[in-house]
Amino acid sequence: MTIPDVSSPPAQPASTPSLTPLAFAPGDGIGPEIMAATLRILAAAGARIDPYEVAVGQQVYLGGVSSGVAPSAWDTLRQTGVLLKGPITTPQGGGYKSVNVTLRKALGLYANVRPARAYAPFVATHHPAMDLVIVRENEEDLYAGIEHRQTDEVYQCLKLVTRDGCERVVRYAFEYARAHGRRRVTAMTKDNIMKLTDGLFHRVFDEVAAEYPDLQADHMIVDIGAARLGARPETFDVIVTLNLYGDILSDIASEVSGSVGLGGSANIGASVAMFEAVHGSAPDLAGQDKANPSGLLNAAALMLTHIGQGEVAQRIQNAWLCALEDGLHTADVVGPHTVRQVGTQAFADAVIERLGRLPQHLPAVVGLGNAPAIHVQVSPRPRAVKQLVGTDVFLEWWASDRNPDVLGQQLQGAAEDGWRLDMISNRGVKVWPQGLPETTCADHWRCRFLWQDPAQPVGHAEVLALLARVSALGLDFVKTEHLYTFDGQAGYTAGQGQ
Amino acid sequence: MTIPDVSSPPAQPASTPSLTPLAFAPGDGIGPEIMAATLRILAAAGARIDPYEVAVGQQVYLGGVSSGVAPSAWDTLRQTGVLLKGPITTPQGGGYKSVNVTLRKALGLYANVRPARAYAPFVATHHPAMDLVIVRENEEDLYAGIEHRQTDEVYQCLKLVTRDGCERVVRYAFEYARAHGRRRVTAMTKDNIMKLTDGLFHRVFDEVAAEYPDLQADHMIVDIGAARLGARPETFDVIVTLNLYGDILSDIASEVSGSVGLGGSANIGASVAMFEAVHGSAPDLAGQDKANPSGLLNAAALMLTHIGQGEVAQRIQNAWLCALEDGLHTADVVGPHTVRQVGTQAFADAVIERLGRLPQHLPAVVGLGNAPAIHVQVSPRPRAVKQLVGTDVFLEWWASDRNPDVLGQQLQGAAEDGWRLDMISNRGVKVWPQGLPETTCADHWRCRFLWQDPAQPVGHAEVLALLARVSALGLDFVKTEHLYTFDGQAGYTAGQGQ
Numbered sequence: 001m002t003i004p005d006v007s008s009p010p011a012q013p014a015s016t017p018s019l020t021p022l023a024f025a026p027g028d029g030i031g032p033e034i035m036a037a038t039l040r041i042l043a044a045a046g047a048r049i050d051p052y053e054v055a056v057g058q059q060v061y062l063g064g065v066s067s068g069v070a071p072s073a074w075d076t077l078r079q080t081g082v083l084l085k086g087p088i089t090t091p092q093g094g095g096y097k098s099v100n101v102t103l104r105k106a107l108g109l110y111a112n113v114r115p116a117r118a119y120a121p122f123v124a125t126h127h128p129a130m131d132l133v134i135v136r137e138n139e140e141d142l143y144a145g146i147e148h149r150q151t152d153e154v155y156q157c158l159k160l161v162t163r164d165g166c167e168r169v170v171r172y173a174f175e176y177a178r179a180h181g182r183r184r185v186t187a188m189t190k191d192n193i194m195k196l197t198d199g200l201f202h203r204v205f206d207e208v209a210a211e212y213p214d215l216q217a218d219h220m221i222v223d224i225g226a227a228r229l230g231a232r233p234e235t236f237d238v239i240v241t242l243n244l245y246g247d248i249l250s251d252i253a254s255e256v257s258g259s260v261g262l263g264g265s266a267n268i269g270a271s272v273a274m275f276e277a278v279h280g281s282a283p284d285l286a287g288q289d290k291a292n293p294s295g296l297l298n299a300a301a302l303m304l305t306h307i308g309q310g311e312v313a314q315r316i317q318n319a320w321l322c323a324l325e326d327g328l329h330t331a332d333v334v335g336p337h338t339v340r341q342v343g344t345q346a347f348a349d350a351v352i353e354r355l356g357r358l359p360q361h362l363p364a365v366v367g368l369g370n371a372p373a374i375h376v377q378v379s380p381r382p383r384a385v386k387q388l389v390g391t392d393v394f395l396e397w398w399a400s401d402r403n404p405d406v407l408g409q410q411l412q413g414a415a416e417d418g419w420r421l422d423m424i425s426n427r428g429v430k431v432w433p434q435g436l437p438e439t440t441c442a443d444h445w446r447c448r449f450l451w452q453d454p455a456q457p458v459g460h461a462e463v464l465a466l467l468a469r470v471s472a473l474g475l476d477f478v479k480t481e482h483l484y485t486f487d488g489q490a491g492y493t494a495g496q497g498q
Numbered sequence: 499m500t501i502p503d504v505s506s507p508p509a510q511p512a513s514t515p516s517l518t519p520l521a522f523a524p525g526d527g528i529g530p531e532i533m534a535a536t537l538r539i540l541a542a543a544g545a546r547i548d549p550y551e552v553a554v555g556q557q558v559y560l561g562g563v564s565s566g567v568a569p570s571a572w573d574t575l576r577q578t579g580v581l582l583k584g585p586i587t588t589p590q591g592g593g594y595k596s597v598n599v600t601l602r603k604a605l606g607l608y609a610n611v612r613p614a615r616a617y618a619p620f621v622a623t624h625h626p627a628m629d630l631v632i633v634r635e636n637e638e639d640l641y642a643g644i645e646h647r648q649t650d651e652v653y654q655c656l657k658l659v660t661r662d663g664c665e666r667v668v669r670y671a672f673e674y675a676r677a678h679g680r681r682r683v684t685a686m687t688k689d690n691i692m693k694l695t696d697g698l699f700h701r702v703f704d705e706v707a708a709e710y711p712d713l714q715a716d717h718m719i720v721d722i723g724a725a726r727l728g729a730r731p732e733t734f735d736v737i738v739t740l741n742l743y744g745d746i747l748s749d750i751a752s753e754v755s756g757s758v759g760l761g762g763s764a765n766i767g768a769s770v771a772m773f774e775a776v777h778g779s780a781p782d783l784a785g786q787d788k789a790n791p792s793g794l795l796n797a798a799a800l801m802l803t804h805i806g807q808g809e810v811a812q813r814i815q816n817a818w819l820c821a822l823e824d825g826l827h828t829a830d831v832v833g834p835h836t837v838r839q840v841g842t843q844a845f846a847d848a849v850i851e852r853l854g855r856l857p858q859h860l861p862a863v864v865g866l867g868n869a870p871a872i873h874v875q876v877s878p879r880p881r882a883v884k885q886l887v888g889t890d891v892f893l894e895w896w897a898s899d900r901n902p903d904v905l906g907q908q909l910q911g912a913a914e915d916g917w918r919l920d921m922i923s924n925r926g927v928k929v930w931p932q933g934l935p936e937t938t939c940a941d942h943w944r945c946r947f948l949w950q951d952p953a954q955p956v957g958h959a960e961v962l963a964l965l966a967r968v969s970a971l972g973l974d975f976v977k978t979e980h981l982y983t984f985d986g987q988a989g990y991t992a993g994q995g996q
Contacts, residue, residue: 014752019720034606040611068792078936099526104700105927105937106934106936106937107792108936112550122830126574126624131994139927140925140936142657142688142691142692143691144888144925144927145691145993146923146944146990147692147693147694147695147924148694148980148981148990149694149982149984149989149990150979151884152661152882152984153508153660154658155658155661155695156659156693156695156979157656157692157695157696158656158658159656159657159661160652160653160942161653161654161938162652162653162925163650163653164924164938172824179825190584190640193640193643194645194655195643195645196645196647196653196654197653197654197655200653221751222746223746224749226746226750227725227746227749227750227752227753229728230724230727230728230729230750230753230754231728231750231753232590247721248720248721248724251721251722251724252724252728253604254725255725255728255729256725256728270938271936314648330586384650386649386650392646396884397554413596426645427642427663428642429603429642429658436604438604438606438767438769438770439603439604439606440662441665442662443785444658444716446644460974460975464962464969467504467958467962468958468962471958476958477958478979478980479978480977480978481648481654482646482977483646484648484976486650491646491647492646492647493643493644493645493646493649495643
């Protein structure tokens with residue numbers, strides 16, 4: 001266990017003497033040197049932390065652990081609940097898994113938080129006024145990776161969204177906005193198209209927003225939002241969104257800020273949170289005292305605020321802005337405003353020397369002092385009354401020139417004993433009854449059967465009997481989706497053209 | 499039927515005397531005046547067209563047709579195969595459907611084509627050199643709109659991608675690139691995550707690209723691609739991508755070009771194609787001779803190239819660039835380079851006066867003369883040999899503190915007669931066997947059963963028997979996804995952590 005120097009006098013010596021234990025993983029490539037620089041700055045700034053080193057990364061992979069996380073590291077992580085992680089090199093081939101994916105899944109890290117700020121003129125950008133944060137749902141959406149090739153022609157990926165998953169990340173975004181002195185939270189979804197899934201996210205956003213009257217809240221359709229973010233990022237403050245959109249939006253924000261290499265990010269879970277630089281391990285730069293520790297330092301500032309030491313984070317970030325302004329730049333930032341090019345440790349020294357100062361040109365970081373630690377609690381809700389009302393049966397079929405009327409007539413033979421064939425759609429477009437001849441049909445047909453007898457409840461037995469009849473007609477069903485109402489509201493969308 | 503003046507001498511009088519019939523819909527708001535201006539320019543430029551007016555839009559809606567497309571219009575559309583459409587006002591409420599959605603679905607318009615070009619310094623942008631085209635798949639992906647709420651907590655949307663759908667749009671992109679003198683086609687997908695669906699798009703792209711050795715072809719992950727597009731759009735030429743990504747990317751491209759109001763777009767189908775401005779009907783500007791006809795004119799240029807009159811399109815676009823350069827600007831473009839603010843018809847006159855000239859400051863449009871009409875044919879392929887090997891059964895379950903081991907043990911009771919329970923995942927993460935205690939579990943469990951007996955084929959009967967046993971255990975199955983191999987290759991992904 002490495003214990004860095006934390007003997008410097010803390011900034012607020014009397015009031016909160018206890019130290020927060022945390023895990024840190026130096027990482028690979030430039031990781032160890034930027035971690036050393038970062039921990040030196042934290043100590044000098046009076047961070048009240050007790051850091052424990054854990055084994056994560058290349059040495060662990062090569063030691064035979066395919067996750068890259070040593071068994072002993074898990075215990076430390078669970079005890080401390082906080083990990084400051086240097087960049088990791090995932091070895092190619094051999095079934096090695098990304099440490100990030102492993103930790104995100106295993107520890108339920110539900111929110112990814114990525115600030116993107118411009119530092120013009122010291123870092124070139126078209127958008128000098130931008131200063132925003134993207135809070136991205138981190139576990140759900142299409143990233144669940146559930147894919148099926150269902151017919152010769154059709155491949156499917158499931159987009160899954162949960163009520164609690166939406167609420168956790170949305171609450172986190174509002175709490176983060178408050179804790180960091182931000183004013184406005186913008187949700188981005190595509191709920192004009194995806195009314196149930198993205199609609200849920202939007203609805204939860206509106207519900208949660210009502211509990212934060214001190215913050216502005218608005219919603220944008222993600223295509224327009226992404227365009228606005230690319231062209232006018234300075235108009236945003238906090239953005240909260242689903243996993244895939246967040247993936248795209250956070251890369252756009254980083255790129256147009258001009259400062260990809262300076263960014264830090266947080267991955268927040270219920271009991272554990274992980275903080276890291278956005279950049280990679282840059283093995284070719286390793287050991288040369290050339291790397292810029294800023295990404296990890298900015299991640300560490302997020303971490304300090306997370307553990308309730310916002311005033312230390314603020315001191316560090318303002319000192320760091322001073323170093324940038326004063327033209328003390330590592331090689332990656334060198335430009336017309338550079339006064340002196342410095343190495344990793346000299347840059348850390350420059351930051352330490354400026355602790356307590358405020359930047360003169362760049363806006364100072366304010367409002368983090370006394371920022372509360374964020375705890376998100378999902379509200380308990382009563383379960384809705386669910387009722388089975390039908391089933392969508394998906395067929396592979398390419399007979400009879402793919403004429404939907406032929407299929408419709410054939411399926412009528414299965415629609416007995418309480419079932420009615422309501423419609424058939426192909427790639428979402430209704431093709432029976434009364435389709436249009438121009439609709440291009442794949443070999444994949446969604447056949448909606450509704451239960452007709454409100455007096456008699458329908459259950460698994462009736463669905464299985466229906467499927468058996470469909471099969472007896474010589475038709476090949478490849479999947480089903482049951483149709484339910486929840487508290488009387490339909491839990492399914494109509495076919496396009498219905 | 500309105501027949502505009504097409505009596506001006508055509509640019510190439512002798513060689514191709516026959517006129518191409520086309521349908522046009524003036525549209526609502528500013529539609530009629532920009533359509534009149536556009537058709538005047540087309541006639542003066544020698545477009546060999548025979549335009550028929552069709553009834554589409556507000557008057558049709560208010561006449562009681564909820565699609566906004568008059569029955570008589572369908573016949574004309576089918577006969578001409580080409581529609582130049584003015585902007586439409588969809589009335590609010592009352593179940594009116596967007597004309598675009600109706601036409602796209604009904605006519606199988608599989609590719610959306612949207613050029614985005616900078617016209618700096620005449621139109622302000624950070625990216626004066628950008629000149630790209632986005633070709634977007636237009637029928638599939640999450641936009642099929644198939645959504646189900648499956649449990650109290652979990653909502654699902656299906657992302658559907660077909661082999662032919664990918665091939666059609668990818669071939670169109672390469673053919674378009676050739677016809678328009680472009681050099682490079684870039685595919686964007688997220689196939690590092692979605693290996694089956696986005697993987698299919700990428701694979702088809704690589705296959706088709708090999709048939710176009712005269713064009714460069716590359717692939718980018720869409721998050722990085724979107725970021726690059728926002729920050730350095732001048733590095734792209736033609737981009738081809740799936741529906742959702744294309745929606746986001748085309749809005750980014752438009753916005754950073756600075757010329758959203760000047761853009762035209764094409765929607766290409768097998769037998770019909772539709773061309774329109776990107777902007778809306780702007781009812782508040784209607785009838786004042788203030789609107790800019792450029793968006794519709796640029797759409798008309800796409801149309802002319804589509805029908806094999808690329809040399810006319812080129813004449814028109816170069817004359818239009820001359821008018822822009824000469825500072826003859828409608829109100830929306832007025833700025834430091836404006837010499838005279840003009841109205842809609844005066845702007846059209848300015849373009850007509852400049853027919854035959856080439857721009858001096860802005861790059862001229864070249865290479866469209868003799869551009870071939872684009873015909874896309876999907877290659878026939880033999881159907882793969884499909885074999886059922888298992889089924890994913892999805893359960894709603896929230897008993898026993900959601901302990902996956904309890905569920906796993908219970909399900910063993912159903913895994914008889916040739917079936918084996920392979921794994922259980924929750925939101926895509928494997929939770930049985932050997933899950934991790936920190937994984938947050940929703941009430942939605944994917945239980946994978948594999949068929950064990952290679953000697954005996956498995957079919958619907960065995961699946962139904964399995965489901966009946968699951969139901970008899972008191973477990974609530976809400977959907978199924980069959981597992982198949984195709985030509986011996988698994989048509990499904992493993993659970994994360996498997």
